[in-house]
Amino acid sequence: MKAKAFDSNLFKRILKYTKPYKARFYGVIAFAILLSVFAALRPYLLKQTVDSYIQPKDQEGLLWYAVLMGIVLLFEVFSQFYFVYWANWLGQDIIKDIRTKLFNHMLTFRMKYFDNAPVGQLVTRSVSDIEQIARIFSQGLFMIISDLLKMIVVLGFMFYMNWRLTWIVILAMPILVYATRVFQQKMQLAFEEVRNQVANMNTFVQERVTGMKIVQLFNREDIEFEKFKEINQKHNKAWIKTILYNSIFFPIADIISSLSLGAVVIYGGFHILDGDKFTTFGDLFSYTMFIGMLFNPLRQIADKFNEMQMGMIAANRVFDILDSESDVQNNGTKIAGHFSGEIRFENVRFSYVKDQEVLKGINLNVKPGETVAIVGATGAGKSTIINLLNRFYEIDSGSIYIDNQNINDFQLESLRKQIAIVLQDVFLFADTIHNNITLNNPAISREEVIEAAKKIGVHKFIKTLPNGYDYDVKERGVMLSSGQRQLIAFLRAYVSNPSILILDEATSSIDTYSEELIQKATERITKGRTSIVIAHRLATIINADKIIVMDKGMIVEQGSHQELVAKTDGYYKNLYESQFAVEKSE
Incomplete structure (x- = not known):
């Protein structure tokens, strides 16, 4: 079955689990905004330092800007700490709630459900799949928000500083955006296959370990070993597919970033040599930082989106169990006291x-x-x-x-x-x-x-x-x-x-x-x-x-x-x- 690139209904359902932690949720977003501003401010201050104090040889002003850049860096580190800490904390609290709800739900199931559901699969859903949901918040959603905010703020500073150089960078971005989109779709399908193979392996290993006495009693060691090698090989192939996509995408992203940087340096350098006042040495210094801050998040967004996709695939599996109506109907109102036993x-x-x-x-x-x-x-x-x-x-x-x-x-x-x-x-x-x-x-x-x-x-x-x-x-x-x-x-x-x-x-x-x-x-x-x-x-x-x-x-x-x-x-x-x-x- 072909998986959706992004299931908005599933995402909304996951977000409902953030309601008990609204303050922390909005706090993470606030720190993401601060982080993007402080991160983009550093290259801008570097431009001012080069153009206004290093070239004019103003030592007092240079010292003042160095202190100012240090303060901005401290605020950026402070924002980064709370952003990462609160995002991971929120993710862990959410999966704690989901895991509690899932286990409590499974306790109500009829025996018929357990007759048909492999134990290893249920263990995978209750442990590793739920753990993957946490990465939606720790490595996915908030990281994407942070990266997008950083890109928007960086673009704002770049246009403010030198719109000509900025357009050179923007012309290269559609290529990277397209490559990112293709990469994300391929990885989403690959990760779906990975989760399937992980569940199959967990089920197989759990059953064989539990029934090891039968395996050895009937001399099934070689047969079961061959079966395990086959399952392990499928698991290996599923992961290698994700490695292949990563190996193709990230070098392409690096090449596009490097070519953009080269184009900016060449274009800006010729204008400086021609005496163009619209481009300065400070622009070139700051743009070497800005391009990395613009392209790296775009490249990482694909990776973070993969984390989100894996989390959402895992969430979909967990919700399938939560949505199962296999629980024993408990509509009785009478409390059973000590029976006479008829x-x-x-x-x-x-x-x-x-x-x-x-x-x-x-x-x-x-x-x-x-x-x-x-x-x-x-x-x-x-x-x-x-x-x-x-x-x-x-x-x-x-x-x-x-x-x-x-x-x-x-x-x-x-x-x-x-x-x-x-x-x-x-x-x-x-x-x-x-x-x-x-x-x-x-x-x-x-x-x-x-x-x-x-x-x-x-x-x-x-x-x-x-x-x-x-x-x-x-x-x-x-x-x-x-x-x-x-x-x-x-x-x-x-x-x-x-x-x-x-x-x-x-x-x-x-x-x-x-x-x-x-x-x-x-x-x-x-x-x-x-x-x-x-x-x-x-x-x-x-x-x-x-x-x-x-x-x-x-x-x-x-x-x-x-x-x-x-x-x-x-x-x-x-x-x-x-x-x-x-x-x-x-």
Whole structure:
């Protein structure tokens, strides 16, 4: 897709983020004006010094003008400092606000959004793309304003001093303006490609680093290395294209500037030799500075415009996420208090992909305090039920009730606060065990965590670790075994004191010792509260009050273990007997 040379609507949207910092915004512009005036004043003072004091050999006047030029230089340095400092400060505050808004927005997204969006791409948008937006202000917008002001003021001084020499310079400017325009358009397209390749590389690297165990386990190192080289080569080519354009443009700009300076010196020199009073040695001295001050900003404007373009491309990507309407609708007004735990599904239909139903008219009743197990083959829809109960996804049709109240009527935060989940694949943050249990909730004290750990039999295990509750489990909890991570997850669920507890295959893939601890923990935390247990190992749910058997998105059987195994040729009976036979043979 061909990108616009300049998207004014996008630019206006970015500028809206400057509203909280209006004083600083206008302050930067004020210093840009002062900077342009003081910068252009120096060559003018140099002309006066040469013509009025050096040629007439006026030492006293020369000393006075030298002091005056020093004062002007100090004011220029002062203006430059505040201009650069405030412009960068403003840019950093703006991206702080955008990054906060973006992250807060992503926290509200449905799980479906994260199912489809590559993690590496989201990281790129949240970090490097947003950082690039700051350069709109630090290296783009204000620098362009400053350069344009400087050029206008310089042209004003040049016409005032010697309009003939000035027209020589102006005649060369359209060539540089045209070259700048072509350069800017080429670079805008090149930078778009660069950002695409950066996002692709981030996504690839993030996925391979996360899944390094699989890469090595299946001897995929060489294959993945070749894929990385291909992606890296595309990234390299995208950057080389920008280098090529820079290598062409800047020498052209230097040649035009040098030729203009040569033309002014030759033209002015001949007029001085002919005794023309309209051109002086001071003019030639000052014009050598003026031409650099006029052409360098014009050349740099192209570079600064590229910075703006990269920032706007990045902003467009970030705004695409901010404009995504994938957030879970949180229109509920009721605050969910502590539930008695009655759950009811009425003709619930749901599909992750349109027209491909995963749940096909589910009707389910769970009584308060009841432990209900859900079993079935992979893909039967077991985990989908708990995802819908937490409103991670929106149902296609039907209704879900807790304590006879539609879950859509509850404020989302209060609803999820009453439901705790222990997953098979436990996610732990790179933090201490204590912080992973409380998730930095200040309402949960260290004493409460320790007391809860003792009640469910986890305290002894934690105390055996270096630093105990302050043990750093590193990224994703790699310092702990899968069974230990499960125990931490059980404790995390327990201290949150939920009304409803969900165990999603929480006892699979763990060692015997950890399983015994988890069984004890399960008995403790399910006592007195509604619990839903999803399990492949049927031996772990024999004592459940009710067992729901699912197949292809439908409930095909339900009842107690004794009732279901008594059914002749029943789905659950066949499943249980085949699993029992396998375990016995092992």
